[in-house]
Amino acid sequence: xxxxxxxxxxxxxxxxxxxxxxxxxxxxxxxxxxxxxxxxxxxxxxxxxxxxxxxxxxxxxxxxxxxxxxxxxxxxxxxxxxxxxxxxxxxxxxxxxxxxxxxxxxxxxxxxxxxxxxxxxxxxxxxxxxxxxxxxxxxxxxxxxxxxxxxxxxxxxxxxxxxxxxxxxxxxxxxxxxxxxxxxxxxxxxxxxxxxxxxxxxxxxxxxxxxxxxxxxxxxxxxxxxxxxxxxxxxxxxxxxxxxxxxxxxxxxxxxxxxxxxxxxx
Amino acid sequence: xxxxxxxxxxxxxxxxxxxxxxxxxxxxxxxxxxxxxxxxxxxxxxxxxxxxxxxxxxxxxxxxxxxxxxxxxxxxxxxxxxxxxxxxxxxxxxxxxxxxxxxxxxxxxxxxxxxxxxxxxxxxxxxxxxxxxxxxxxxxxxxxxxxxxxxxxxxxxxxxxxxxxxxxxxxxxxxxxxxxxxxxxxxxxxxxxxxxxxxxxxxxxxxxxxxxxxxxxxxxxxxxxxxxxxxxxxxxxxxxxxxxxxxxxxxxxxxxxxxxxxxxxxxxxxxxxxxxxxxxxxxxxxxxxxxxxxxxxxxxxxxxxxxxxxxxxxxxxxxxxxxxxxxxxxx
Amino acid sequence: xxxxxxxxxxxxxxxxxxxxxxxxxxxxxxxxxxxxxxxxxxxxxxxxxxxxxxxxxxxxxxxxxxxxxxxxxxxxxxxxxxxxxxxxxxxxxxxxxxxxxxxxxxxxxxxxxxxxxxxxxxxxxxxxxxxxxxxxxxxxxxxxxxxxxxxxxxxxxxxxxxxxxxxxxxxxxxxxxxxxxxxxxxxxxxxxxxxxxxxxxxxxxxxxxxxxxxxxxxxxxxxxxxxxxxxxxxxxxxxxxxxxxxxxxxxxxxxxxxxxxxxxxxxxxxxxxxxxxxxxxxxxxxx
Numbered sequence: 050x051x052x053x054x055x056x057x058x059x060x061x062x063x064x065x066x067x068x069x070x071x072x073x074x075x076x077x078x079x080x081x082x083x084x085x086x087x088x089x090x091x092x093x094x095x096x097x098x099x100x101x102x103x104x105x106x107x108x109x110x111x112x113x114x115x116x117x118x119x120x121x122x123x124x125x126x127x128x129x130x131x132x133x134x135x136x137x138x139x140x141x142x143x144x145x146x147x148x149x150x151x152x153x154x155x156x157x158x159x160x161x162x163x164x165x166x167x168x169x170x171x172x173x174x175x176x177x178x179x180x181x182x183x184x185x186x187x188x189x190x191x192x193x194x195x196x197x198x199x200x201x202x203x204x205x206x207x208x209x210x211x212x213x214x215x216x217x218x219x220x221x222x223x224x225x226x227x228x229x230x231x232x233x234x235x236x237x238x239x240x241x242x243x244x245x246x247x248x249x250x251x252x253x254x255x256x257x258x259x260x261x262x263x264x265x266x267x268x269x270x271x272x273x274x275x276x277x278x279x280x281x282x283x284x285x286x287x288x289x290x291x292x293x294x295x296x297x298x299x300x301x302x303x304x305x306x307x308x309x310x311x312x313x314x315x
Numbered sequence: 316x317x318x319x320x321x322x323x324x325x326x327x328x329x330x331x332x333x334x335x336x337x338x339x340x341x342x343x344x345x346x347x348x349x350x351x352x353x354x355x356x357x358x359x360x361x362x363x364x365x366x367x368x369x370x371x372x373x374x375x376x377x378x379x380x381x382x383x384x385x386x387x388x389x390x391x392x393x394x395x396x397x398x399x400x401x402x403x404x405x406x407x408x409x410x411x412x413x414x415x416x417x418x419x420x421x422x423x424x425x426x427x428x429x430x431x432x433x434x435x436x437x438x439x440x441x442x443x444x445x446x447x448x449x450x451x452x453x454x455x456x457x458x459x460x461x462x463x464x465x466x467x468x469x470x471x472x473x474x475x476x477x478x479x480x481x482x483x484x485x486x487x488x489x490x491x492x493x494x495x496x497x498x499x500x501x502x503x504x505x506x507x508x509x510x511x512x513x514x515x516x517x518x519x520x521x522x523x524x525x526x527x528x529x530x531x532x533x534x535x536x537x538x539x540x541x542x543x544x545x546x547x548x549x550x551x552x553x554x555x556x557x558x559x560x561x562x563x564x565x566x567x568x569x570x571x572x573x574x575x576x577x578x579x580x581x582x583x584x585x586x587x588x589x590x591x592x593x594x595x596x597x598x599x600x601x602x603x604x605x606x607x608x609x610x611x612x613x614x615x616x617x618x619x620x621x622x623x624x625x626x627x628x629x630x631x632x633x634x635x636x637x638x639x640x641x642x643x644x645x646x
Numbered sequence: 647x648x649x650x651x652x653x654x655x656x657x658x659x660x661x662x663x664x665x666x667x668x669x670x671x672x673x674x675x676x677x678x679x680x681x682x683x684x685x686x687x688x689x690x691x692x693x694x695x696x697x698x699x700x701x702x703x704x705x706x707x708x709x710x711x712x713x714x715x716x717x718x719x720x721x722x723x724x725x726x727x728x729x730x731x732x733x734x735x736x737x738x739x740x741x742x743x744x745x746x747x748x749x750x751x752x753x754x755x756x757x758x759x760x761x762x763x764x765x766x767x768x769x770x771x772x773x774x775x776x777x778x779x780x781x782x783x784x785x786x787x788x789x790x791x792x793x794x795x796x797x798x799x800x801x802x803x804x805x806x807x808x809x810x811x812x813x814x815x816x817x818x819x820x821x822x823x824x825x826x827x828x829x830x831x832x833x834x835x836x837x838x839x840x841x842x843x844x845x846x847x848x849x850x851x852x853x854x855x856x857x858x859x860x861x862x863x864x865x866x867x868x869x870x871x872x873x874x875x876x877x878x879x880x881x882x883x884x885x886x887x888x889x890x891x892x893x894x895x896x897x898x899x900x901x902x903x904x905x906x907x908x909x910x911x912x913x914x915x916x917x918x919x920x921x922x923x924x925x926x927x928x929x930x931x932x933x
Contacts, residue, residue, distance in 0.1 A: 073844065076841065079844070080845060083849075084855070087859075087864075090859075090864045093863075226688065226690075228698070235702070246712050250716060251712060
């Protein structure tokens with residue numbers, strides 16, 4: 050019970066921490082809106098040339114663009130979550146202090162990152178999405194149940210995103226310079242999450258493969274749930290499965306890393 | 316750059332401030348969208364002069380206007396009013412010309428190149444300031460010798476200790492023969508040995524080169540060992556300008572001698588003007604005026620009591636300033 | 647003695663304008679050399695980040711290739727023509743990014759106070775900030791853009807004339823100038839709003855993303871905006887219309903294809919003024 054309260058407090062701290070950067074949030078909203086604007090026209094041209102591409106109609110494609118801009122920061126698809134800080138703590142050795150904290154390292158950062166994600170959805174996601182919905186033809190469900198399912202899918206997406214970035218961050222225990230790994234993670238995230246282009250537009254076998262990878266849980270899955278293109282329950286199972294696998298692997302890596310710290314004496 | 320040029324400042328000092336003001340407009344959030352504008356006088360009609368070759372301590376509590384003054388003297392900030400000259404130059408108008416005449420060391424912000432050997436930072440200074448080769452060699456050799464940098468020149472800066480880095484930074488600020496050296500907290504965070512090295516070097520620099528030094532510090536010992544003159548600033552105004560001894564008088568500040576005896580004893584009968592202010596087991600605290608010598612006191616006690624250990628605690632600047640205020644309030 | 651000094655000062659004042667540019671370039675060169683040496687202290691990291699930079703920018707082109715795996719034309723432009731636009735803007739933007747791309751860190755320098763350490767140096771602050779954190783890894787972007795441009799030149803059947811040949815290098819350099827001005831103006835804005843570095847991304851990265859696609863794709867108002875307000879259209883859309891012999895966006899007259907150098911100079915002048923205003927405001931407010 051007590052520990053539940055602890056993690057809730059950590060999550061609230063994560064939320065508040067990002068909420069203090071008002072100017073940065075406003076700047077991010079602006080940038081997301083501009084990128085959404087650019088992408089939406091290229092998508093419109095694409096669906097003009099090929100209606101029903103990937104099973105989406107034009108309104109669904111437009112919705113997909115604004116959804117991507119709304120979730121980009123929250124799901125940290127382009128990085129920018131907790132991982133930079135954790136890597137810095139590992140490199141400087143401050144991590145030793147964290148390990149003695151009476152809290153679980155992974156849960157601690159997960160709570161903080163979910164708090165951050167919640168703020169990013171509200172602070173950075175809503176405005177670009179509303180802008181898109183007002184000025185472009187979008188396809189949004191009317192039933193509350195579809196929206197509820199979408200929110201569950203976004204929560205699971207945030208867990209998968211965390212699981213991936215936690216592994217990236219822990220690599221700092223073994224690698225002196227984390228830039229290469231972060232960059233690879235960024236590339237994979239952008240390409241395989243559907244941020245670059247909806248995964249159902251990818252041709253043939255490439256499409257099959259990327260849709261089976263964990264990254265597809267991040268943008269493609271919630272989008273398909275919202276657009277009514279995927280069965281919510283099946284999607285949840287897929288996302289939750291990846292989340293569990295990633296978190297479990299993260300836990301294994303963490304214990305290996307912890308042993309290392311103990312052996313080296315911090 | 317040439318030290319024997321006639322002073323363009325004329326009859327006044329080398330650094331001259333006349334009614335200098337700096338007003339900031341601070342916007343504060345008072346509600347979700349409401350904002351309140353407030354004008355803050357960070358520096359409020361400051362006037363003083365510093366002669367060439369003086370070594371001056373510039374002290375005051377945080378937020379008193381110290382760093383704002385230094386920023387105006389170095390040309391970083393433009394004053395809102397008043398007249399300001401350094402070596403005859405108006406810093407705000409001729410920032411780059413002034414840069415050749417001044418050296419600045421920011422205590423906690425190194426200007427050295429983190430990933431490169433120390434010597435590389437000096438080579439950059441050599442070229443950026445267009446220091447003649449012979450001059451550069453000579454100055455570098457001197458700094459290397461006096462600051463004991465020889466073994467550090469080929470070490471990447473990130474591997475240097477805080478004290479080594481500070482010495483490195485001081486050398487970097489002096490390669491172009493500045494007439495004035497501004498030091499912002501030059502001994503902060505340094506160990507005793509490093510502090511001594513830095514202070515010794517600054518004394519020598521001032522004595523031999525006649526470099527004018529203005530330093531801000533929280534460490535009263537810096538001032539004690541280096542500066543013949545102290546200026547205290549608070550709320551943007553000069554509270555005190557004179558020798559350190561005078562400051563002690565004005566503030567009646569006291570140092571504390573902490574004595575560890577072999578066993579618990581009744582309060583020490585200390586020679587005047589020291590007196591015991593606290594006893595805790597075998598440890599006793601004695602207060603004595605900052606102007607009095609600690610050596611005599613220690614000798615007197617050692618002759619009559621079984622000493623295990625002792626240390627002298629300096630009054631800190633905040634305490635001294637607080638006393639000046641108390642003094643004025645009661646006067 | 648004093649008279650001589652005064653006379654020297656007057657002369658110094660006269661040559662100041664031109665002298666300051668030379669002084670700035672010199673300081674820029676010196677600091678860039680230091681950053682390159684710093685980078686070379688970690689060679690492996692340099693190679694990896696350069697490859698990463700290459701791959702990251704290539705991703706945009708992969709998106710275009712994916713699109714063209716499903717369609718034959720986008721906004722009436724074939725793959726080779728889109729690659730032409732893409733290559734032009736990527737090289738231009740890449741050059742500007744390579745030269746002064748770290749200027750978006752200005753807000754951070756203002757916040758942590760390290761900008762002050764630049765203000766006590768005998769060199770223009772703009773040059774010092776422009777050279778700050780110079781990253782040779784950004785050659786990755788230039789290389790990637792050049793490769794795509796090469797591919798475009800090989801596939802598109804261009805009816806070359808002397809004017810078109812001349813326009814190619816002029817376009818690339820002017821484009822770099824226009825993007826450079828955007829970088830400087832965005833940095834100047836950070837004097838006012840230190841946390842808003844992301845706004846500059848909208849114009850820099852957003853700008854080059856926009857220009858990778860044909861103007862025919864976008865709404866007329868948007869094209870108007872990037873022609874008359876933030877004149878990014880002069881980087882590639884307008885001159886490329888001449889080279890590809892395509893109708894000009896917004897029915898603009900044909901000579902605008904040759905306007906990029908003038909536009910670049912004007913943009914740089916305006917950005918310079920914005921920078922001066924920003925720096926002046928910093929020096930009077932200290933924040």
